[in-house]
Amino acid sequence: MVVRNVDVAPKPLFEGASRKILARGGGMMVVEARFAAGKQIAEHAHPHEQASYVVSGRLVLTMGGREETLGPGDSFYAGPNAPHAVRFLEDSVVTDTFTPQREDFL
Numbered sequence: 775m776v777v778r779n780v781d782v783a784p785k786p787l788f789e790g791a792s793r794k795i796l797a798r799g800g801g802m803m804v805v806e807a808r809f810a811a812g813k814q815i816a817e818h819a820h821p822h823e824q825a826s827y828v829v830s831g832r833l834v835l836t837m838g839g840r841e842e843t844l845g846p847g848d849s850f851y852a853g854p855n856a857p858h859a860v861r862f863l864e865d866s867v868v869t870d871t872f873t874p875q876r877e878d879f880l
Contacts, residue, residue, distance in 0.1 A: 782795065791813055792808050806829075814860065822872045822874060822876060823854055825849065825850075825870070826870045827849045827868065829868060831845070833863060835850055837850070
């Protein structure tokens with residue numbers, strides 16, 4: 775299956791944040807998320823494995839009692855039920871891959 779980003783309408787999450795569900799199937803899902811500078815994702819956890827790649831921008835990831843500043847080309851892994859939070863320092867685009875798929879996103 776091929777998904778062209780231009781063909782997928784973004785879904786607003788809250789002011790300054792949106793996501794696009796891109797390729798998905800079987801037990802995996804790829805999501806593009808966009809966040810404006812200053813926005814935050816409060817600490818949360820979910821049963822899904824998550825691998826995230828910073829396409830553009832800068833963010834601060836809080837996970838496992840540590841803070842890490844990430845920029846373009848950086849990535850992180852959050853295991854099942856691992857608490858994590860993100861604060862966006864710049865307008866950012868992040869690609870998230872989840873397994874299993876996030877049914878709550880559909």
